[in-house]
Amino acid sequence: MTSDISYKVIVGLEIHVQLCTQTKMFCGCALQFGAQPNSRVCPVCLGMPGVLPVMNKHAYEYSVLVGLALNCKVAGFTKWDRKSYYYPDLPKNYQISQYDLPLSENGFIEIPLESGETKRIRITRAHLEEDAGKNLHTAGNFSQVDLNRTGTPLLEIVTEPDMSSGAEVKALAVELQRMVRYLGVSEADMQKGHMRFEPNINLVITKGGKEHKTAIVEVKNLNSFRALERSVDYEVQRQLDEFIDSGKVMEMGNKSTRGWDDDKQMTVLQRVKEEAHDYRYFPDPDLLPVELDDAWLEQIKSQLCELPIKKQIRYVSEYKLSDYDAGVLTADRSTAEFFEEAVKAGGDPKRVCNLITQVGLKLANEAGCGIAELSLTAENMSELAKMIDDGQVSASAGNTILEQMTKTDKAAQVIAEELNLIQKSDAGELEGIVEKVLAENPKAVEDVKSGGKKSKKAQGFLLGQVIQKTKGQANPKVVSEILSKKLS
Amino acid sequence: MSEKIDQAQVKKVAMLSRLDLTDSEVAEFTTQLSAILEYVEKMNTLDTENVQPLAHCLPITNCFRDDVVKESLGTEKVLANAPQRDEEFFKVPKILDDNSGA
Ligand SMILES: [Zn+2]
Numbered sequence: 041m042t043s044d045i046s047y048k049v050i051v052g053l054e055i056h057v058q059l060c061t062q063t064k065m066f067c068g069c070a071l072q073f074g075a076q077p078n079s080r081v082c083p084v085c086l087g088m089p090g091v092l093p094v095m096n097k098h099a100y101e102y103s104v105l106v107g108l109a110l111n112c113k114v115a116g117f118t119k120w121d122r123k124s125y126y127y128p129d130l131p132k133n134y135q136i137s138q139y140d141l142p143l144s145e146n147g148f149i150e151i152p153l154e155s156g157e158t159k160r161i162r163i164t165r166a167h168l169e170e171d172a173g174k175n176l177h178t179a180g181n182f183s184q185v186d187l188n189r190t191g192t193p194l195l196e197i198v199t200e201p202d203m204s205s206g207a208e209v210k211a212l213a214v215e216l217q218r219m220v221r222y223l224g225v226s227e228a229d230m231q232k233g234h235m236r237f238e239p240n241i242n243l244v245i246t247k248g249g250k251e252h253k254t255a256i257v258e259v260k261n262l263n264s265f266r267a268l269e270r271s272v273d274y275e276v277q278r279q280l281d282e283f284i285d286s287g288k289v290m291e292m293g294n295k296s297t298r299g300w301d302d303d304k305q306m307t308v309l310q311r312v313k314e315e316a317h318d319y320r321y322f323p324d325p326d327l328l329p330v331e332l333d334d335a336w337l338e339q340i341k342s343q344l345c346e347l348p349i350k351k352q353i354r355y356v357s358e359y360k361l362s363d364y365d366a367g368v369l370t371a372d373r374s375t376a377e378f379f380e381e382a383v384k385a386g387g388d389p390k391r392v393c394n395l396i397t398q399v400g401l402k403l404a405n406e407a408g409c410g411i412a413e414l415s416l417t418a419e420n421m422s423e424l425a426k427m428i429d430d431g432q433v434s435a436s437a438g439n440t441i442l443e444q445m446t447k448t449d450k451a452a453q454v455i456a457e458e459l460n461l462i463q464k465s466d467a468g469e470l471e472g473i474v475e476k477v478l479a480e481n482p483k484a485v486e487d488v489k490s491g492g493k494k495s496k497k498a499q500g501f502l503l504g505q506v507i508q509k510t511k512g513q514a515n516p517k518v519v520s521e522i523l524s525k526k527l528s
Numbered sequence: 529m530s531e532k533i534d535q536a537q538v539k540k541v542a543m544l545s546r547l548d549l550t551d552s553e554v555a556e557f558t559t560q561l562s563a564i565l566e567y568v569e570k571m572n573t574l575d576t577e578n579v580q581p582l583a584h585c586l587p588i589t590n591c592f593r594d595d596v597v598k599e600s601l602g603t604e605k606v607l608a609n610a611p612q613r614d615e616e617f618f619k620v621p622k623i624l625d626d627n628s629g630a
Contacts, residue, residue: 061595068598077616081606096594115600119583125556126546127628128620140585175628176617184617187606205625238627318544 044285047245049276051209052201054258055216056194056236057226058171059102064191065170066093066136066327071231077186080487085190087132093326095120100330101194102225103168104340106195107144109219109347110163116338118143119329121321126177128174128185137196139321142167143330149219150349156363158349161212162200169194176485195226201240206272213237218348222373223243230264237268241275242290245283253290254279259307261299271300274307293476343434351376359389371486374412375401378421387422388429395425400441403446414446421445431515437461463515467522470506474522477505488527499523532565533558 063070067084083091132316142150148164173190175183197216203209217235220226228235257275262268275298282288298307348356348370355366370376375396382392396411400421404411424445428438433456444455456462462496464470478485487498506519538558542549549557600606603616612619 063597064596068593068596069600070597076603078603078606079616081603082600085600086606094591094593096595096597099594117583117589124544127623128618129628172629175620175623177623178614181622182614182619182622183613183621184614185620186617248622271582320544325585327584328586328591329583329589 045245045247047243047280049204049272050201050242050244051203051205051272053197053199053203053212054238054242055197055199055213056171057106057197057216057220057228058234059099059193060193060224060226061096061102061193063096065168065193067097071192072188075188075399077184078188080188081190085131085187087130093136095330096193096430099168101340101343102193102223103143103166103195104332104337105223105269105343106197106220106225106343107147107166108341110149110166110197112144112147112163112166113143114144114332116148116204116332117141117165117329118332119482120185120324122324122326123169123319123321125172125319127172127175127454128183129169129175129187130190131187135170135172136327137169137321138167141329145283149212149215150348151208151215152352152363152367153211154207158353159202159208161202161208164198164200166195166197166427169196206269209237209239209272210269213268214267215349218371222345222348223343225313233263235261239268239272239275240295241272241279243276243279243283245280252283254283254288255290255293256295258295258297258308259300260297260310261301263302267300267302270305271307274305276308283515335403345373348373348376355389359383359393361389362394365393365397368401369393372410374409374410378412378416378418381418382421382425383478385419385422387425389423391429392421394435395421395438395442399442403443407446415449416442416445418468420451427452427456431463432456433461433463434516437463460511464510464513464514465515465518467518470510470519471522472510473506474516474519474526477502477509478526481505485527499527531558532569551565 061071064080064085067082069080069082069085072080084093086279104114117501118138119141120136122134123137123139123323124133125135126133142165144167145163147166148160149163150158150160153159155269160326171189171192171194173185173187175185177183189490199212203212217228217230220228220235226234230236237388238258238260239262240256240258243254245252245254257279259271259275260508262271297310300306301308351370352363352366355361355369356363359366361369369379379389379392379396400411400414400416406412407414421442424438427433427441428435433441437459440459441452441455441461444450444459445452448455450458481502484501486497487494488502489495502523503516503519506523507514507516535554535558538554538561539549542554542557607613607616607618610618
């Protein structure tokens with residue numbers, strides 16, 4: 041019965057990103073996650089009669105910066121609107137938001153696909169609004185309200201329904217996180233609610249040559265990238281099953297809201313009052329519009345940086361790194377910049393990359409900081425990379441040296457000498473040792489000369505003997521060359 | 529007289545605004561609101577063909593403050609006016625269908 045069914049997944053996202061300004065959007069209360077409940081609150085936050093909100097300039101500029109990074113058209117004129125809201129975590133009974141004149145719209149973001157290609161997801165709009173506080177549900181017959189978060193600047197980003205799988209939705213989320221962190225406008229920690237994603241999911245099902253659409257479901261309560269991805273995949277299967285079982289399609293039911301239950305790994309229907317979406321926007325008379333002239337726009341533009349996805353693609357094409365390595369290096373801006381500085385100082389990109397990804401990041405992780413915060417300079421890093429490439433030290437000795445470099449202020453060369461890790465590359469000196477080893481191992485010499493299967497193994501044995509005699513300090517490449525010459 | 533707004537609409541707006549009106553209040557406000565709407569309707573006689581919508585009644589833009597922390601009230605003062613509190617929180621009737629959050 042189901043064999044003639046095919047379907048397309050359609051997902052759009054509504055995203056909220058808390059901006060990491062020092063203070064709230066319309067008052068001077070500090071933004072502080074984990075502060076004593078209701079301690080970062082003032083009359084503006086409380087919605088007291090007679091108070092006057094005044095716009096935080098940083099919050100506006102951060103939003104424009106994200107709008108530019110999302111390739112949006114940034115409005116020269118934008119204004120603030122009131123959106124009706126009836127929960128106690130915004131005591132003034134409206135949320136200050138933007139309705140018909142958002143500060144940016146019509147952009148796009150490139151997301152990396154597993155195939156290594158990128159996909160362009162259109163951005164409908166990105167506007168600024170204030171966050172609500174927190175309602176906490178108790179076991180008793182009441183709820184608790186903490187207004188510390190009330191008024192936190194919140195960027196709402198709405199995408200077009202251009203994603204077609206849980207994996208793509210996750211890719212966008214990760215890319216956006218990387219982007220706003222590069223721009224320094226948000227800490228973007230999902231667990232802390234700095235970034236919140238609400239996917240809108242439905243299917244276009246083709247059955248017997250006819251197209252059917254399932255009703256759109258909005259999913260809430262997603263606190264990790266994993267939950268985001270899984271909730272989309274779960275909804276796809278659920279909607280498909282529902283269609284097959286009941287034939288239910290969009291025309292038979294309105295959009296519904298479902299909450300993600302992370303313990304049960306499923307979505308659960310939420311009851312939403314029908315009138316809840318009657319927002320009745322109107323312009324906020326307390327707040328003046330914002331006009332952005334070219335000079336100011338240029339000034340904000342100058343704070344843009346090369347975006348992570350662009351960097352990742354460039355590392356692959358310019359430095360011939362693997363897409364995986366390029367992804368690791370560009371995961372955060374300080375690591376990427378450290379890498380680029382070391383390359384600029386003369387280090388071979390692949391070598392510097394290996395030092396960072398195989399040792400540096402582990403050391404940084406252990407120290408609980410970024411690689412750029414370790415006592416390492418890009419110059420020292422590039423010097424070490426050159427020493428390895430020149431054969432002065434082995435790659436494994438290089439890892440040891442790097443570890444020491446993070447513990448002292450000494451240069452790579454100094455550490456290598458102190459730890460006796462400099463490889464012997466002097467051909468004259470090594471030749472004597474090689475001759476000695478050959479004389480001591482006539483059987484192996486014969487095996488090499490006789491060729492065949494044993495030859496390679498015997499040559500490896502001789503190489504090992506030479507390295508051992510030099511206490512591991514002979515440059516294997518130079519020894520190999522001498523061996524080949526003498527045995528040919 | 530043809531009303532600009534009927535009682536059903538007034539009841540709906542009251543419900544959206546969480547106002548509990550008696551039947552006589554609904555009747556009274558329907559008459560008052562209709563008069564107001566009729567008065568405001570005079571605006572429709574003006575030619576606004578080439579007039580930009582007004583975003584704000586003052587001819588001023590770009591009023592900002594610097595992103596500098598000011599002292600907040602502190603938990604005790606914040607909760608001083610609350611009808612009910614539970615430790616450091618406002619205490620409110622249980623929220624059943626919580627679709628709060630921005
Ligand atoms: Zn405040």
